[in-house]
């Protein structure tokens with residue numbers, strides 16, 4: 491896909507499953523099950539949609555999926571299915587791991603940075619040997635000191651090898667990666683969560699991360715129970731949505747199992763998404 495100066499490619503790490511109730515927070519099941527139907531154990535299937543951005547002299551990967559460093563029990567609990575993998579999708583585009591210059595992590599939960607590192611004969615190493623990995627300092631500090639509530643999502647094997655090799659860069663707030671690509675703090679899911687704005691040729695693509703994981707989550711109160719600061723998520727969404735509508739942004743839904751692109755429609759302060767599949771766009 492051409493986006494002004496950039497070439498964009500969807501890189502998928504397959505799918506996984508999380509409890510539908512937890513995914514939709516205070517929203518009753520009778521509403522959310524119409525959008526994403528649950529399996530026998532009440533889990534819903536979610537995409538692990540990452541984005542490859544090439545242009546302005548850079549090859550950038552936004553998030554890295556959940557990767558492979560799990561026990562068979564964990565594979566089962568999270569229903570991880572690698573119908574596609576980050577490796578295969580990159581290989582299909584003839585992009586080698588060594589070609590990636592930058593990895594932008596929205597945050598350090600395992601389903602967003604699990605592919606940051608890989609087990610080899612020499613032990614655990616960065617998957618992308620020449621890349622600088624970029625995350626907000628706040629996120630790194632919170633991930634390094636997890637609480638009882640978020641400990642299961644923060645697995646230090648996903649970033650310790652980056653620290654050891656000097657490949658982790660910590661941001662403090664808004665940061666321009668290169669012309670047309672900006673990391674923007676979008677707190678709420680975690681305090682140090684960030685989104686990525688790609689602007690070129692007068693168009694904006696906004697990689698939401700977990701600010702709004704699927705197009706079904708677009709209505710303002712449809713906020714995940716996983717969010718540590720749901721009231722902050724609400725405030726962040728209001729600000730991002732306002733800009734998205736005014737400027738006609740295209741949104742990228744990282745966990746959407748179907749149509750992962752959308753544009754927001756606002757009516758009387760309520761929002762919904764008009765979605766489109768990656769392929770037709």
Ligand SMILES: [Zn+2]
Pocket residue numbers: 599601602700703745
């Ligand atoms: Zn997530």
